[in-house]
Amino acid sequence: MNPLTVKKINRFKEIKRGYWSFLLLVTLLLLSLVAELFINSKALMVGYQGNTYFPIFSDVYIGKDFGLNYSAEVNYRDLKKQFEAEENSDNYVVMPLVPWNAYEQDFNGASYPPLAPDSATQHYLGTDIIGRDVLARLVYGFRTAMGFALMTMVLSYIIGISMGCAMGFFGGKFDLLSQRFIEIWSMVPFLYVIMILVSVVQPTFGLFVMINVVFSWMGITWYMRTMTYKEAAREYVQSAKALGASTPRIIFKHILPNTMVMIVTLAPFTIASNITALTALDFLGLGLMPPTPSWGELLQQGKSNLDAPWIVMSVVTSIVSVLVMVTFIGEAVRAAFDPKKYTRYT
Structure with a gap:
């Protein structure tokens, strides 16, 4: 690994609040990807009459599969209570830590929903107004928000970086026409477009990602145009041209690596803004x-x-909590990857 990159990473680790925020956020994201193992109404394991079943990884089991008198999908919480009430029985059910999914409604509590937090019902953060577990919806909502933020950022950065590099490197009429196009496109009201689309088609996760990509790629484009324009005028790029290096080689081997600081620095703040955007749209019902x-x-x-x-x-x-962690990560990245700190070596 490049010694300069190692220095930057070590500097990032020295900024404790950013480094620990990064580790915690990554851990939460990884756990959310396998949230079904911790938050689910399906059992992790069922032992019945000497056989072992793994409902969480298998097809739907009906009540009659486990000696119950109904043909609907098994309620594993009730099945666990029934097995525990049996004497001298080897039957058992292993449930996740939170035995509720994000869509299931609980109307069997002590009062009509919303139910207050209660360890007895295993609604550790209570339920919402129609009886769905709040903790389950928070965790699955976190996965949705982070997936939206990361996918939107990656796609918009691919478009913005490509466009910005081309504008800064080629310049001329291409740069001029691209600037006018971006200025015109940036004037299109994002919220109105969302409102029109939501009224016409059923909004989906993929649709919202694409809409946000279409309107969010312009920000990174301006930064990359400026950085590329500056780097293209430096001696090492002129030397590469004189030696006959191709345009793709100059851009990908010389210019882009020297503009990565800007990309890495802006990424955490882009994630935060994407999370906020999705939350705001959901809050407004759009x-x-x-x-x-x-x-x-x-x-x-x-x-x-x-x-x-x-x-x-x-x-x-x-x-x-998530926005604070992302902000701490962004501040730490900006401080650690600041090129002014590494312009000279001793």
Whole structure:
């Protein structure tokens, strides 16, 4: 690895709040990818009459498969209670830590939903206004928000970096026409476009990613145009041209590696803005279709039902925590990868 890159990474590790925020956020993201193992209404393992079943990885089992008198899908929480009540039985059920999924409604609590946090019902953060587990919807909503933010960032950066590099490197009429196009396109009202599309077609995760990509690639384009324009005028690029290096080689082997600082620095703040954008759209009712787990939808519920404070407290704490971690990571990256700190060596 390049010694300069090693120095930057070591400097990033020295900024503790950014480094630990990065580790925590990555850990939470990885855990959310396998959230079904921790938060699910399906059992992890069922032992019945000497046979072992893994419902979470298998097809749907019906009640009669485990000696129950119904043909619908098994309620594994009730099955666990039944097995535990049996005497001298080897039957057992292993449930996830939170035995509820993000869509299931609980109308069997002590009162009508929303239910307050209670370890007895295993609704550790309570339920929302229609009885769905808040913790489950927070975790799955986090996965949705992070997936949206990362996919949008990657796609918009691919477009923006490509366009910005081309504008800065080739210049001339191409640069001039591209600037005018970006200026015109940036004047299109994003919120109005969302409102029109939502009223015409059913909004999906992929549709929202594409819409946000279409309107968010312009920001990184201006930065990359400026950086490429500056790098293209430096001696090492002129030397590469004199030696007969091709345009793709000059851009990908020389210019892009020297502009990565800008990309790495802006990435965390782009993730934060994408999370905020999706949450705001869901809060306004212009986001993902119900019953998709969403922080914005939970925030809307919390605002409209202040007599159930656990809803708004849970989602606000989650949003603020994630945005603070992303901000700390961005600040640490910006400080660690600052090129001014490494212009000279001793």
